[in-house]
Every structure is written in structure tokens, then in C-alpha cells.
Amino acid sequence: MLADRLHGAALHLMRGIRQADRRLGVGPARLSALSVLLSGPKTLSELAEAEQVSAATISRIGAGLIRTGLARRVPNPSDGRSARLEMTAAGRRLISRGRRARVARLEAAVRQLTPEDRKALASAIDALERAAWEVLKSRRGG
Amino acid sequence: MLADRLHGAALHLMRGIRQADRRLGVGPARLSALSVLLSGPKTLSELAEAEQVSAATISRIGAGLIRTGLARRVPNPSDGRSARLEMTAAGRRLISRGRRARVARLEAAVRQLTPEDRKALASAIDALERAAWEVLKSRRGG
DNA sequence: GCAAGATAATTAGCATTGCTAAGTATATGC
């Protein structure tokens, strides 16, 4: 039952958050890929692995990010086949804006909870992150 | 920060789960709408509200469910404009199958956690569900 | 009872996002 309830809660969370993201004018896939670039430039292969999508899909998402000026292409001197994507200043600004909106919405929601609920959430967040990671990791087997 | 981490965890959870759902051969939107019908027949308007999508989108999702035999149309005697969607036996079987796969994956992930993590998760699940609902509810304002 | 407006759903047209399959360019291994 815990598993089922986790799923439902995650679904609702994402749906509410997606509503906030919509007004950024950038689709969810691009937004998510862009946020991966926060931790530094990444090859398309690395992005595809992080986002768990096919090479074809990440290629198009990358093309979209470049076309809209949110990322740029950086050639790899040691391998002419691959190139890395790097955030532009505009990309960084957009991610900041989106993050502020998301956090504002989530914090407003968390404020509606009782202090006990907040306490329970705070002490479970580490476990929740680890659980989420386990689910993601298990993709190939399950 | 809690807000941000909640978001990241929910994102990873959903991404992992979606991989499991893929092998059902039914897209996520249809799957989610179909699961709403578990609690009984619903008008398209009710479905749109539950799924937080436009009337146009739910109309097409409903058409897909009917075309693939997962739901059927039930006329409303008191209002000729509207009709309700009702799950078929095939729809119910599909949802059961998907749910089993999802739960299996999530339970496998939860088993990887330490007992302390599991305990923390279990005692936070109520709070998490309430938080998710608050986020979803806030859609119009934020 | 009938015209005017509201409401439920559909259709058309567009963009995004996912896939697989096929193609191109570059690296690597024998």
C-alpha cells in the first residue's frame, strides 16, 4: 500500500508543479534537461542517461534548447563525434525563475500542513529521495 | 529547500514508474484517466477536472479509451449533451496489471532502503499525500 | 413557445515529446 500511495502522491505533486512550469513557456522535457546542465556541461549521451530518454529524443531536445538560446554547443576537441551542451546566461535565468515559482508553490502548500505533518515530511525527505533513486535505478530490470 | 527536494524526488519517482507503465502499451494520460474511472463512471467534464486538462484534451483521451476497448460511453438520460465514461472489463484488467507492476517496482525499491528509512517514509506518507493535494489545489492561484 | 445565451463535447490545427529505424561522421581495433 505504501508503494501505491507514494505513486499517487508523486503524480499529484508533479501535476501541480507542471502547471506552475507552464508559464515559463518552455516544455517540461527541455526544462528538465536544462536543469541537468546546472551542474556543468554535459554530452548528449550523458543527458540521455540522466533523463532516461533515447538518443534521438535528447538530440531533439538539445536542438530546441539551442534554438531558443537556452544552451549552446561546445565541441569536444578529443572526440569529433560528440559535443557538450552548456547553459547560457538566459538558460540560467530561466531555471532560476522556474525554481522560484516552483518553490513558492510548494512552500505555500507545505504551509497549509499541520506542524506535525511538516515535521514528518522533513524527517522523511532523505528516505524519499533514496526511494526515488532506487525506483529510477531499477528501470532496466522491472 | 524541502520544497525543491520534494520536487526532485517526485520527478524521479514518476520517471521510474513511467518506465514500468510503458509496457502496458497505453500512454500515461489514458492510463491515468482510466484509473479515475475505477471509482465509478464519470462525465468528461468530471474527468477533465480530475486530470486538470482541457475539455479538448480529455475528449481525445476518452475517444482513445473507447477506441481501444478500455472504456465505453454511457448516455445521460437527463442531459443529451453529456455522456459518461465507464470502465470495461478489459480496462479493469489493464489497470490491475499496471498496478501490480507499479507496486512491485516500488516495493523492490523500498526494500533497498534501511529500516529507518522505511519507518520514516511510512510515518510521512499521510503528510506527503496532503502536501501533494495542496499543491494540486493551488493550481489556479500560483 | 421561442429566441438568446450558457454549457458539454467535438473537431481542427499547432507544438512538444516519446519511440524505432536508418543515416552520417568519427574513433578504435585487428
Add this chain to the structure above:
DNA sequence: GCATATACTTAGCAATGCTAATTATCTTGC
């Protein structure tokens, strides 16, 4: 240096989201 592997791109399909415009039906006001 030729065969194979790897990184990415392109093309084509389906699903999903939107807005705008249409259709059918219901409700209101007279």
C-alpha cells in the same frame, strides 16, 4: 587501412497538451 563500434542526427509515427471554432443541447427571459 578496413571493419566495427560509438555519438549523434534525421525522418516518420503516435500520444498529449493547448487554443479557437463548431455542434448539439439545455436553460432563461419574455
